[in-house]
Structures are given as C-alpha cells and as structure tokens.
Amino acid sequence: MASPATITYGPIFIGVVFNILLYGIMITQTFLYFTVYKRDKMWMKLFVSVLFLCDTLNCAFDIAFVYIPLVNNFDNVMALQNASWVFATDPAMTAIIALMVQLFFTWRVKVLTGSIPAVIFIAFCSICQWCGGMGTAIAVGMIPEFTHFQKFKVIVIIWLAFSAVADTAITVALVWHLRKHRTGFSATDDVVNKIIRMTVQTGLVTALCAVIDLIAFLSSPSGLHLIFNLPLSKLYTNSLMSSLNSRAGWKYGSIGRGLSGQTESSGEDINSTMPRNVHVIQTQPSNGVRVSQQVYIDVESHQMADIEKESPVPVDGDSETRSVRIYAAHQGKPIVTPSTTEHTMS
Template sequence: MATGPPDVRLLFGPMLLGVFLNMILYGILIVQMLSYFKMYRNDSLYMKLFVGYLLVVETANTALDMHIMYEPLILNFGLPDTIKRFPTLFVTEPLIIVLVSTPIQLFFAWRIYKVTRSYWVPAVIFLFSITALAGGVWTTAKLGIIQLFSRKPELHTPALLWFLSASVADICITVALVVSLTRRKTGFERTDSVIDKIIRMSVQTGAVTAFFAVADVIFFMALPRTALNFIWDLALSKLYSNCLLSTLNARETLVNHPSLGSSNGNVNCNISASGPRRHTESFMPPRAPNCYELDTHVVKAREGSLVDDLEYGVTVTKVVEQLEEPAPKRSQW
C-alpha cells in the first residue's frame, strides 16, 4: 500500500520551534555571560577560558541551527528531496551538544569532589558523561551516514546511549549536591537558609536539563517517523550553558544574602580564606550570632575578600563564642 509524502508540519515544524527556542536561550545566555564577565573579573583564568569556550561553541551552534532551517525552507524550497533528507548541517547538532554538556558535567563532578572529598560519586558522573560523549559522537557519525528521514529509527541505539547516559549523569549531579549540602547544615537558621537556597537552585538547574533529555528520548522512541523530539533536542546545549552560568552568577546573590548580615544591615562576621587552610578572623561585634566561615580558593567578593564558589563549594563551620568569667573584684579593705 502506497504511502503519501511526509507531513512537512511534523518534520520541519518541530525543528523550526526548536531553533526558535535555541535562539531565545542564546539571548539569555549572552546576558548571563555579560553579567559574569562584569561581576567576576577576578575568577581564575581556567574558569574564564571555560566560559569563553562555551560562548564560542554556542555562537557557532546558533549560526548552524539558523542555516539548518534556512536550507530546506529557503534554499531548497519546493525541491522533491528536501522533505526526504536531513538538512546538510544537521549532522553538527549532536556533536555540539556533547561538546557543551560533557565539559559542564565534568565541571560539576569536580565541584562535587571539592565538597564531598569523595572520589566514587564524581567517578560515576565521569563514567556516564564520557559514555554520553561517546553516544553523541556515534550519533553524529550515524547521522552522516543515513541522511534520510525514513532511516531515522536507525539512530535509536546511539541516541539512547547518549541521552540516557546524560540523564543519569544529570540526576547523579543533582542528588549528590542535595545530599552533601544537606549534611552540612549547622542548625543556625540564617546559615541553613543559605544552604536551602543552594539546594533549591541545584534541584532546579539539574531537573531542567534532565527533563529535556528524557523528553527527547520519549519523543524519539514513541514517534520515530516525526521530528517532534527536535523541539527538545535543538535547545539542549543552551540549557546546559544557561544552567552553568546561572549557578556562577548566583554567587553574588548568595554573598549578599541576609544571612551574612545582621538585621540592621551590618556585617556580623568577616568571611575570609587564604588558600587551602581554613581559619576564622575577627568577628564583629564580639557576640555576633550565626557567623560562619566559607572554605574557598579563588573567587573575589565585595571589599576584596575571597570567598568560595558558593554554589558548590560551601562548607559551614559552627562558631562557638567562649565567654570567660570576670575576675573577682579586689576588696577595698
């Protein structure tokens, strides 16, 4: 029984929506990167290079995605083969996604190690991240071979390896951060409110990328003859980059959190760090409540103090005030 031509609305329609979402997220990413380079000029060189790398890759991804839709809708409009083949540059999409997602997942794995001082959780994340990278490269190679929409089901095996591994890595990152930060609560209400905020942010950022990856898999498997999964797929790299930049830029908000000051706006305690060792300097006033120390290395905060990457490097130390009994007054007799 002969079948009719493919439904263009189910092929290029979802891809066009995915490109629109990609471009919207790119605009948000540019704003976040401008904020990052403005506020964190004293971040380490490797961190600036990492953010710069993401800017270059994401800019290239946006340009390629625009050409992906320009080719079938403008250059080859009306040609019979247009609705039969993937756009020529679509082969770059899975490769760019893993070139963004894998370094970001490895960065979070390193931060988890800095918080937990445990190797096994970062090792699991590393394993799934590298597996996702391999799946993305495999998908890229397979896509370059098949080229036809009708052969899209042949991408199932490499795409499943890619998306499921990436989803597991994202879930492991979120769970590890939530558990490790929950264990670091001190019992001080103000201090714990900062930790709760970090936990909420960790869950939100990790859940977004995991949700899009899982949705991509579900639509890919349930509707193999359509391109509906590309609504999620084409925006995935921008989600990873935006989640990373949102966590980096949130440090200023956490540094200025009300928990760091008293009710009248004065700072209750000086937060300091001088390399790998930890120490607490002067506290003001002498009986300042809810003071705590942040373990840190490189991030510059206001007034020249060094504080940690608060998003994933916070350790909280309870400070106990020691009071000495006053010496007995000497008798005047």
C-alpha cells in the same frame, strides 16, 4: 493537504526558535558574569568563553540547516526529506557542550564532597553520553533520511539516557552533601536551602528534557523529538551560567570562595548575617587546594556578686573613716576582697 515540510521542519522550526531564545538568555548571563565576577581565575573565564563560543556556533548551525532546505532548496521535496551535513553538527555540538558542563559539575562534586566513587561514576556517564552524541552525528551522516532515524536508535538511547543519568547523579550528590552539612543556624541554613533549590532546578531541567526527548524519539518516527533536542545544548549552558551568577546572592562574596571554589567580589561578609556571638573564620591550608571554614561561638558567663558596704562612722570627732568591702561570689568562694580607707582631716 499539508505541506511536506510540516512533519519534519515544523518541529525543527519550533526547536530552533527555542534555541535562539535561550541563546539570548545566554548572552545576558555571559555579560553579567564578566561584569560582576572579574576576580574569578583566568581558567574559569576561558571556560565560560569557550562555552559561549560553542553556543554561538551551535546557534549558527541550527539556523543554517533550516535556511538551506527551506530557502536555497525551495520547492525541492527531496531536500525536505533528508538531513544535510549541517544538521549532523547539532548532536555533536550538544554532546560536547554537555560534556564540558557535566565535567565542571563533576569537579564541583569533587571539591565539595571529596567522593571519588561519585566523581568516577558521573565522569563515566558524561563520557558515555559524549560518545553517544558523536555516534549519533556520524549515524545521521550515514542515514540522512528523517524517517529512517529509528535505525540507529540504540546510539541515541546511549546518548540521552547517560546524559540524564549524569545530570541526576550530579544533583543527588550535591543535594545530599548540602543537606548533610547544615549548621543549624537560620542565617546559614537559608543560604544552603537557596543553593539546594538552585541545584535541583538546574540539574533536573536538563535531565527531564533529555528524558522527554528520548521518549518522543522512541514513540514517534516523526521529528517531534527535535522540539526538545535542539534547545538541549542551551539548557546546559544556561544552567551552568545561572549557577555561577547566583553566587552573589549566597552572601559568600568576601570570605574567600563560593561553591565553585573561586574568589568572589560581591563585598559582602557572611559574618554580617550571623548572630553577634557567632563568627565564621576561613583558613587556607598550605597546599592551597581547599578552604576550610570554622565556626566559633563566644559564650558569655554572668555571675551574681554580693556587695557589702559599711556606712560612714565618725571617729574621735576629727576624722571620718569610710571602709568599703567588695566581695564577689564565684563558686561559693570569695575571689576579690579589696579594702579602701579614706581619711578626711578636719
């Protein structure tokens, strides 16, 4: 006979293991960020610090709600059937982390595209998913039995569905803008393609995980969906940090700002990747909000020139006259006609 903990705490245990593994990756990414991007603005560093703190608290809470029923209440079947108050913190923390990450990407969409309707739509979906996550946490406190979680499935649908829609909208907006603004030069298009791939990978991973979590929750009353739900917060933070840390590979280090609008410190110049006659120049408007890039192409024009030279002819046997006439053909008209005479006394 299977243990009573198998149905519920089996998926919870697997989900917590994935959560901790992703937390280790988050530690590495945070360390790399503060090591490499020391010139980022203070608000950005504070934002990353708050995200890391939230991730740490979420990881501690997840370990606690596994430890309490399996260790403190060992051999207590009732403790295995009901969720504790610590378990209710997981949907709340996940919703808060998702809100912070999605609003950051919403700001990025605003900076890049300037599309107010897209920004409003993404922000609306993000706030709705936050409300759904907080509502799920409250519902878990009111109905703690794991087998009765289906009773508040409406609020869970709002939480996960709007989260997936927000992530998908962010991905579509960024990819559409980047594809529209390709330059036609292989050097810059390679960079744009790398950014597009990174955007699709980070955006669709969280959206796909939320959709799978929702399908598993609606299709099975067991705790199977918790395998995908518990690591969801770490997927959001890691997607953001991977996007920030990958800026060094975009070769936008020393020209001002990357996609996040921050000053880079990699020391690489995008002009080093351009052809010799192509130069990228950035200008800073007076309001200091956005940096505009202008691409200048030096066009060289070469004209064929006809040169006429007269051979030396001796004059009076005492001197030698050399006359050189140079004509340059430009649109059929002579533009330079210098004449030089040299006399050599015998």
